[in-house]
Amino acid sequence: MHTPSAPILTSFSNPEELVDSLARFILKAQRESIEKKGKFTIAFSGGSLPAQLEGLIGRPGVKWDKWQVFYADERIVPLDHEDSNHHLCTSVLFSKVPIPHANIHPIDYALASDPEELADAYEKELIREFAQKDSARFPVFDLILLGVGPDGHTASLFPGHELLSEEDRWVAEIVDSPKPPKERITLTYPVINHAARVAFVLSGANKAETLREVLDNPEAGLPASRVRPISPGQVYWFVDDAAAEKVQYPKTPFKL
Numbered sequence: 595m596h597t598p599s600a601p602i603l604t605s606f607s608n609p610e611e612l613v614d615s616l617a618r619f620i621l622k623a624q625r626e627s628i629e630k631k632g633k634f635t636i637a638f639s640g641g642s643l644p645a646q647l648e649g650l651i652g653r654p655g656v657k658w659d660k661w662q663v664f665y666a667d668e669r670i671v672p673l674d675h676e677d678s679n680h681h682l683c684t685s686v687l688f689s690k691v692p693i694p695h696a697n698i699h700p701i702d703y704a705l706a707s708d709p710e711e712l713a714d715a716y717e718k719e720l721i722r723e724f725a726q727k728d729s730a731r732f733p734v735f736d737l738i739l740l741g742v743g744p745d746g747h748t749a750s751l752f753p754g755h756e757l758l759s760e761e762d763r764w765v766a767e768i769v770d771s772p773k774p775p776k777e778r779i780t781l782t783y784p785v786i787n788h789a790a791r792v793a794f795v796l797s798g799a800n801k802a803e804t805l806r807e808v809l810d811n812p813e814a815g816l817p818a819s820r821v822r823p824i825s826p827g828q829v830y831w832f833v834d835d836a837a838a839e840k841v842q843y844p845k846t847p848f849k850l
């Protein structure tokens with residue numbers, strides 16, 4: 595019952611196909627979630643991911659007023675700073691679609707001088723959204739969208755970092771991130787691994803070795819390999835052929 599399902603890997607030969615398939619996948623997740631609960635809870639990462647979501651812009655059927663958007667990780671910088679994931683998502687996506695401002699949940703930068711307090715405040719924001727009415731210990735996001743760094747990190751969970759063994763907190767601060775900026779917050783594994791769906795999006799030949807290590811050698815325990823949502827949660831990989839070049843892990847054709 596709680597055994598994680600095997601990741602589903604799909605590789606795309608052209609970038610437009612990846613972007614379009616990802617948008618269709620997100621739309622299907624949105625439909626199923628709204629049917630069940632009347633809303634769609636989603637978490638976004640930064641890096642190259644937000645630009646891959648352009649297939650959502652102008653797409654019929656996206657019910658933006660039902661989305662509740664959080665960040666899988668965020669850099670502790672002002673919300674209009676060029677390093678801010680919120681700023682990035684706003685410029686490439688939210689400013690181009692009719693999502694109500696109140697449905698987007700950025701960090702409270704006023705708490706920046708105390709990263710732990712800022713992380714706790716973000717956790718409270720999640721508690722308010724998920725309301726824990728079923729007394730579940732962790733929130734169940736409908737979808738968490740993640741990228742992977744060359745070192746195998748995902749969200750702000752970095753190789754060898756003590757946060758990899760966090761078991762209680764929903765959101766944690768990191769003040770020594772090897773990828774700048776140093777101060778960030780991140781969703782923890784218990785939250786990521788309780789999601790209904792997690793989708794990694796990866797492109798480019800410079801990620802080929804990382805993908806091989808993450809999927810073909812999960813025993814090595816790179817942070818992205820540890821993303822294994824408990825059943826019935828499912829992890830999906832949307833990658834391009836360049837990123838998939840070295841992986842032996844079986845590929846599945848895209849289907850909804």
Ligand SMILES: O=C(O)[C@H](O)[C@@H](O)[C@H](O)[C@H](O)COP(=O)(O)O
Pocket residue numbers: 639640641642643667668669679740741742743744747748749750773
């Ligand atoms: O804010 C961040 O730094 C990210 O959320 C981070 O986890 C990112 O997703 C990876 O570093 C991959 O970044 P790229 O997609 O740019 O390679």
